[in-house]
Amino acid sequence: MTQGRSIRLFLVDGTPHGLLTAEIMNWTGHVLSGQRTKLSELVKRPECGRTGVYFLVGPDPDNSLRPLVYIGESDDVGMRLKQHNRPEEKGGKDFWEKACLVTSKDPNLTKAHVKYLESLLIQSAGEVGRCKLVNGTAHEYINLPESDRADMAFFLEQIRTILPVLGFDFLSEQRKTPSNEGPGEGGPESSPVFVMEIASHGVKARAQEVDGQFFVLSGSIAREKWVSEHTSYRALYEQLKEDGVLKVDESGKTRFSAEQAFSSPSAAAAIVSGRPANGRTSWCVEGSGQTYAAWQDQQVSAAAGED
Structure with a gap:
């Protein structure tokens, strides 16, 4: 039998459609998600000034069964989200309706870590096939010590555990019978x-x-x-x-x-x-x-x- 996990969810403004934070016991990661309509409140959060990876999620007009997803990384996620919110002709992205960012509660998550983590996430989402990636081809990033790669593999597994709880299942593998x-x-x-x-x-x-x-x-x-x-x-x-x-x-x-x-x-x-x-x-x-x-x-x- 699989081991139980404890996930702590917090409704930032007390409403089910507002900002939401999520944490797993004994994991340094921190997840913040919200609707695009709440972006002005989301970017004010301290988490947005940290280094991390993020997901932009929206409907695919050509496929009602799978969402469009963009996976990115930044050492200032809030600034990157502001750029993505611009009109498309100015370099923004118009498809997304929800944003989800994953940062760390300690300062140990570096730019090198999130670049490697981004490549793992893009590869994983492509293999699972539950979404259409807006990114295109994943860039392989291997310039990381072996021990750090192991840490990011663990970080990835925690992300895959917590995202479905928040309604994002594009990283969920089908369990083999x-x-x-x-x-x-x-x-x-x-x-x-x-x-x-x-x-x-x-x-x-x-x-x-x-x-x-x-x-x-x-x-x-x-x-x-x-x-x-x-x-x-x-x-x-x-x-x-x-x-x-x-x-x-x-x-x-x-x-x-x-x-x-x-x-x-x-x-x-x-x-x-x-x-x-x-x-x-x-x-x-x-x-x-x-x-x-x-x-x-x-x-x-x-x-x-x-x-």
Whole structure:
């Protein structure tokens, strides 16, 4: 079981849409985030005068599923944010709606550190693929002693832990399922393997729930196209095809080329079937035929000490 973490959040002006600070116990890092509409208040904060990395986040007009993200570094983050707030024709950036900056509570974070950290963050965001980077190609920065590189690797992991809590999930990796170890061997945080079949269309998929995410396993066969007039998950279906997660194989079947995490069994069932579906009844435990809903109810009853 993964170790619990303590994160301290503080609403600077007492409102949920104002400035927000976040810290992790025993970590020297400090996170400050806020809407662009709050920029005049944000740049007055002492954190903005420190050395750090920052993220500018906004919607992508061409892709509603993934945000646009710019990752930068500066030894005066406040000054850099002011520059980015200028009109685009004057060197600013118009896409962003939120800003998030990460600094240190002590003076040990230097310009060399944040340049290296910026390169790690750009590389990581590109590999995860949950956003469209405005930066373009990451500049590799290796002019840092080995011990400092290890410190920045730890710093990066803390950033990846804390950002999703603030609503920024573009650095969140999909956790690999323990399917290669066989059902039930992934520890207490993994479920049995679930199957879903639509025999008339040759659809057969396998999935597993790990740490609250529902993973459809690589090799699963999905519907060859979206067939419903309901469009709730159509954009996601098309995006997975565009990303190459759903690929047509030599036999003409549409398969998952890699494990794919979904927010719920119903989201996964919709992509597999090419139409909205109730994942709680569509997915069944492999071997027993027990529905996901019945399996989950059994887990809840057991946890509550009921028969």
